[in-house]
Amino acid sequence: MNSMSALYGTYARSDLAFERGEGVRLFSQDGAEYLDFHSGVAVNALGHGDPHLVATLKSAAEKVWHTANTFTIPEQERLAQRLTDATFADAVFFTNSGTEAIECAIKTARRYFWDKGEADRYEIIAFTGSFHGRTLGAIAAGGNPSYLEGFGPPAPGFKHATPNDLDSVKALIGPQTCAILIEPVQGEGGVTAMTTDFMQGLRRLCDENGLLLILDEIQCGFGRTGRFFAHEWAGVTPDIVAVAKAIGGGFPLGACLARGEIAKAMVPGTHGSTYGGNPLACTVGNAVLDRILAPGFLDHANSMGQRLAWHLQQLAQRFPQFVVEMRGKGLLAGIKITPPVKDFVTRLRDDHKLLTIAAGDNVLRLLPPLIVTEADLEDAMARISAAFTAIEAETATAPAVD
Numbered sequence: 001m002n003s004m005s006a007l008y009g010t011y012a013r014s015d016l017a018f019e020r021g022e023g024v025r026l027f028s029q030d031g032a033e034y035l036d037f038h039s040g041v042a043v044n045a046l047g048h049g050d051p052h053l054v055a056t057l058k059s060a061a062e063k064v065w066h067t068a069n070t071f072t073i074p075e076q077e078r079l080a081q082r083l084t085d086a087t088f089a090d091a092v093f094f095t096n097s098g099t100e101a102i103e104c105a106i107k108t109a110r111r112y113f114w115d116k117g118e119a120d121r122y123e124i125i126a127f128t129g130s131f132h133g134r135t136l137g138a139i140a141a142g143g144n145p146s147y148l149e150g151f152g153p154p155a156p157g158f159k160h161a162t163p164n165d166l167d168s169v170k171a172l173i174g175p176q177t178c179a180i181l182i183e184p185v186q187g188e189g190g191v192t193a194m195t196t197d198f199m200q201g202l203r204r205l206c207d208e209n210g211l212l213l214i215l216d217e218i219q220c221g222f223g224r225t226g227r228f229f230a231h232e233w234a235g236v237t238p239d240i241v242a243v244a245k246a247i248g249g250g251f252p253l254g255a256c257l258a259r260g261e262i263a264k265a266m267v268p269g270t271h272g273s274t275y276g277g278n279p280l281a282c283t284v285g286n287a288v289l290d291r292i293l294a295p296g297f298l299d300h301a302n303s304m305g306q307r308l309a310w311h312l313q314q315l316a317q318r319f320p321q322f323v324v325e326m327r328g329k330g331l332l333a334g335i336k337i338t339p340p341v342k343d344f345v346t347r348l349r350d351d352h353k354l355l356t357i358a359a360g361d362n363v364l365r366l367l368p369p370l371i372v373t374e375a376d377l378e379d380a381m382a383r384i385s386a387a388f389t390a391i392e393a394e395t396a397t398a399p400a401v402d
Contacts, residue, residue: 014349021048024369024376026355037368037380038355042187042219042332045246046291047369053249056287057280066278075282082289083257086228088237090260094277096252098218098244099133104256105242106137108266109179109212110157115265121178124214127163129189129360130182132216132242141181144189163192166201173205179212179240180205184230184329187219190361191327191334199234212239212262218254222246223292223370225330226302233329246292246370251284292370301370304377305330308366311381319388327363331370334363339391351390352383 018026018034024047026034039045046053067073080092093108095101106124113121124141132138139147140155148154161168169180180202186192206213215238220230222243231238239262244254254276275281291297309326312335316323327334337344341358348354359365368376 014346016349023047023049024372032353034349034353034355035376035379035383036355037366038357039367039369040250041245041357042224042367043245043248044250045222045224045370046249046288047371050249050291050371052291053284053287057251057284060280060283063279063283065280066275068274069272069277073277073279073282075279075286076277079277079282079285079289082286082293083255086289086293087241087257088259089241089257091258091263093256093258093263093266093271093273094282095244095254095256095273096275096281097133097254098216098242099135099138100273100276101218101242101244101254101256102132102138102141102216103135104271105181105214105216105240105258106141107271108240108256108258108262109214111265111270112212112262113178118178121176122157123159123174123176124157124179124181125159125161125169125172125177126181127183127186128160129163129186129192130160130216131186131188132181132183133218164195164198166198166205169202169205173209173211177209177211179214181214181216183216183218183220184234185220185225185332187332187365188359190336190359190363191332191365193327193329194234196234199231199236203236206239214238214240214242216242218242218244220329220332222288223298223301224332224367226298226305228292228298230329247288248281248284249288251281253281253285297370301331304368304370304372304374305333307374308333308368308372308377311377312366315381315384315388318385322388322391328365331366331368331372333366334359335366336361336363338362344387347387347390348383352387354380354383354387 017029019029020027024036026036083092093104110122126141130142132141137155140158143160159172184194215231217229239259241257247253312326322338323335325336341362341364345356345358348356357365
């Protein structure tokens with residue numbers, strides 16, 4: 001990376017820069033072709049250069065880009081209606097990002113109880129290994145010490161239970177508890193999928209104790225697991241859901257979805273966003289929805305998720321010394337590996353032209369666009385196999401250590 005860069009040094013960037021993309025492939029400035037199983041961290045659900053998105057954005061660019069939420073924004077109204085028609089929700093608040101969607105979800109839950117005269121109910125039970133964004137509220141909700149370090153005392157009101165352990169959740173419920181916040185499939189923390197029994201158990205706990213169930217579907221939603229939202233697999237109905245990433249197909253957009261009686265507490269003055277839900281963003285958001293809700297699209301994503309799981313099982317059988325565990329759901333897949341994952345991600349990128357991403361607990365995360373084909377999956381597996389084979393060869397020829 002250029003040491004003279006004027007940017008904050010918050011990212012461990014590679015020197016690699018891309019100039020164009022086509023489907024599941026990216027092309028660097030020097031013309032090299034890469035297979036993209038990164039998708040901008042699950043953002044590019046429709047891959048690169050989707051013709052419908054490109055045409056929509058070009059057309060929208062000649063109209064109104066931005067007004068403000070003091071005016072009616074027809075495309076925002078339309079996107080909100082389509083999202084509520086397709087989900088449990090009755091109301092939507094639009095944001096620019098996932099972490100803002102989480103902030104809105106937290107505020108909505110707390111305000112709901114305040115509005116009911118229960119102002120002391122503000123605590124939220126979240127989970128170890130979770131990731132909800134980088135604002136002060138979101139890092140407090142995530143609870144990861146490395147993200148909290150150096151930023152003063154964490155925002156109060158969060159307790160942390162163990163994923164897939166209902167007893168650990170029960171032990172934290174008290175008179176101040178207002179909600180449970182969870183990713184149905186943890187992304188950043190290690191690609192841990194919650195079991196159906198656990199998700200249903202959380203819903204029961206919420207019902208029994210008068211709590212709200214908040215789901216963070218920022219990474220696992222919008223078709224990533226083969227259903228529109230991951231919680232559909234467990235048959236549970238949430239109260240609030242935060243969504244972002246794929247909702248804009250690469251354009252900054254997020255949303256907080258809520259049931260009507262809960263959203264009612266958010267009256268004028270309680271929350272806001274300058275850019276959130278502006279005409280340009282919502283026009284693109286509607287175009288993304290056109291594609292994802294089109295007949296057959298989610299079926300394809302589900303089918304490819306099953307095929308990816310099968311291919312990864314074959315990989316684990318072929319390289320048992322490197323593959324420890326399979327994780328995730330659908331096209332949010334992870335394999336816990338023995339080689340250091342960050343080094344392995346670099347090896348895949350530099351030597352095999354495959355873009356992947358690391359996750360916690362030494363997990364290699366695979367996030368292909370939802371348009372991925374069987375041939376693309378086979379291509380990716382061949383590249384990962386080649387990387388493992390290269391490590392085998394290097395280990396075999398390495399001099400013995402006294």
